[in-house]
Amino acid sequence: MTSVRFGLAIDQATNDLVLTSSGDLATVSDAEAVGQHVRQRLSTFVGEWFLDTTAGVPWLDQILGKAYDPALAQSVVKAEILNTDGVTEITSFSVSFDKATRGLIIRSVDVGTMFDEEVSI
Template structure:
């Protein structure tokens, strides 16, 4: 299966435009972009698909904070993105007192047998 998506600028998250045309990303890069979008979305935030996103408030930013549960919920959300086969590298920095979580060094293997770094 081929995946396509409109390319987003990695810094501003706006649509990427080159020579007055929208840029299309395909396959592994499209899957990686969807993972990033999925992680930035709160569960039930988008009315057209309330299943999309991560249940940040319900399971990650809770008191008392449970890091194992938080990581499991986030990894599950990543694996639910179509095209993701495996998480090959994953690191998070949690600041529960500030309700902040930073995902870094996230690498996924896609169904195209490519390993991709996801800049979250």
């Protein structure tokens, strides 16, 4: 397993790169980088990234493209989280399905990391 130790900071609200007050690219490291990597993986649809069409969550094929199955949805999302480099365990997990928008809402997820720190996703 390769470890996620460093990355560029991504603003959770806008998904844009974060700049420091001096105009440099902000970075994240260790547990914070692992958490950010989990968020990125959960935001990627399988087949979306041309360099690795197997990367991402099968949102349309397994979760949102058919009748909603809560057990399947949770299983698929948890598997994606646990397959993220640096994640050692899921310590809390809360999702719900919004019938009006037909969307899976990830309410809260906390994961343990290889850095012996817990991160909220």
